[in-house]
Amino acid sequence: MNKEDKGELEIKSETDLIRVRRLLREITHNMGFRTTDITRIITAASELVRNTVDYAGKGMMNWYIISTDNKEGIKIIFTDNGPGIPDIEKAMEPGFSTSNCLGMGLSGTKKLMDEMEIKSEVGKGTTVIIKKWLKS
Ligand SMILES: Nc1ncnc2c1ncn2[C@@H]1O[C@H](COP(=O)(O)OP(=O)(O)OP(=O)(O)O)[C@@H](O)[C@H]1O
């Protein structure tokens, strides 16, 4: 198979949402994801794009088609060099927000994806890794 299996996209402003959504829709559709899962992935990624722009100003999105012996999936990594998250557990709680927003971005993202991991260091930045597996 000769399909493109990774890529990256710079996130500099909210207008990059359109590019991210278009790109992820194409990749996940080509991978064979169903519409419901495509919507979940795009919704989750959109929240992480917004967080990148809102809290760090800018960042990167890297995507990879990943596989194990019996399954294929997509991994999307958001990295930024923003202020970082002092208490990740708290930030993951539904309703927690430092910006007077709904505080549903991270908790919602976790529900929509199969796997989610956050690494962050105050003053250095944040990395959020999400994965979705194709159901065979
Ligand atoms: N990339 C990031 N860098 C620094 N802080 C972050 C980052 N992403 C999230 N946070 C922190 O985690 C909190 C929770 O994020 P979450 O996306 O769940 O909610 P929100 O952005 O405040 O509101 P909503 O997404 O519902 O509009 C944020 O208020 C912010 O303090």
Ligand SMILES: [Mg+2]
């Ligand atoms: Mg948010």
